Amino acid sequence: MREIKTKDITQAVARLCQQANFELGEDVLSALKKVQQSEESPLGKEVLSQLIENARIAHEERLPLCQDCGTTVVFLEIGQNAHISGGDLYAAVAEGVRLGYTQGYLRKSIVNKPFSDRINTGDNTPPVIHTEIVPGEKLKIMLMPKGGGAENMSILAMLKPDAGRQGIIDLVVKTVSEVGGNPCPPLIIGLGIGGTAEKSMLEAKKALLRLVGSPNPAFEVARLEREVLAGVNALGIGPLGLGGTTTALAVHAEVMPAHIASLPLAINLQCHSARHKEVVL
Numbered sequence: 001m002r003e004i005k006t007k008d009i010t011q012a013v014a015r016l017c018q019q020a021n022f023e024l025g026e027d028v029l030s031a032l033k034k035v036q037q038s039e040e041s042p043l044g045k046e047v048l049s050q051l052i053e054n055a056r057i058a059h060e061e062r063l064p065l066c067q068d069c070g071t072t073v074v075f076l077e078i079g080q081n082a083h084i085s086g087g088d089l090y091a092a093v094a095e096g097v098r099l100g101y102t103q104g105y106l107r108k109s110i111v112n113k114p115f116s117d118r119i120n121t122g123d124n125t126p127p128v129i130h131t132e133i134v135p136g137e138k139l140k141i142m143l144m145p146k147g148g149g150a151e152n153m154s155i156l157a158m159l160k161p162d163a164g165r166q167g168i169i170d171l172v173v174k175t176v177s178e179v180g181g182n183p184c185p186p187l188i189i190g191l192g193i194g195g196t197a198e199k200s201m202l203e204a205k206k207a208l209l210r211l212v213g214s215p216n217p218a219f220e221v222a223r224l225e226r227e228v229l230a231g232v233n234a235l236g237i238g239p240l241g242l243g244g245t246t247t248a249l250a251v252h253a254e255v256m257p258a259h260i261a262s263l264p265l266a267i268n269l270q271c272h273s274a275r276h277k278e279v280v281l
Helices: 006-022 026-038 042-061 089-103 161-179 197-209 219-233
Strands: 002-005 071-079 082-085 128-134 139-146 155-159 187-195 248-258 263-270 277-280
Touching: 002 006, 006 082, 006 089, 006 139, 006 277, 026 042, 026 248, 071 082, 071 089, 071 197, 139 197, 155 161, 155 197, 161 187, 161 219, 161 248, 161 263, 187 197, 187 219, 197 248, 197 263, 219 248
Parallel strands: 002 082, 071 128, 187 248
Antiparallel strands: 071 139, 139 277, 155 263, 187 263
């Protein structure tokens, strides 16, 4: 049994909050540079250049990549042989978010009483926390600041089973077409297919943690990802919705078994500022 102290968890989360908001992942940067070369629209090419420059400035000057520093979504993979000591795990994560957003001068975007007074909590807490028990004795923390503009474009559809793969492709392309530039493309598109309503939504968001463009290991799922990406990029929405051949950088799909009467499809869109960092304690 390995002991992991809550104070170390708090410190790690505080650090991840700032790193995620200041440092765009190398996988995202590489994807932006690659499509900047292939983008056919002069305006789209210029927008991509500005996004790359924005990432450089944010990293060097320790400034937020985007003014929307997001809802702090935290995925925890807890080893079944790990022992969390020194306090409540969720409280330790929340304290890390409070410290990270306060010390990093990150925008606080979370409000209490969401349908009435909408009072800002002042420290971006509470975070949204998802936990999974896994083999081993370590704790993996994956932190994703999720911006409101892209998150607002999320949808859940309970398709009829006979919709099949073409039904999935058609609905994703239709959804991206309808939202246009609102989620700040170029996008990373997370798909959760199968399971139940809540499980598909969770898997669509988790799919955004994959390295950009890394295909699903299942051949038929990887093929679906490629076809959805081609359909989306044929829309001509382009970077920031200003036109071009790069509306999305990647499509990441996770597929699960489903009930004989159901074909859930969750779509979670991530903007070009695809921020997430992780650490293992």
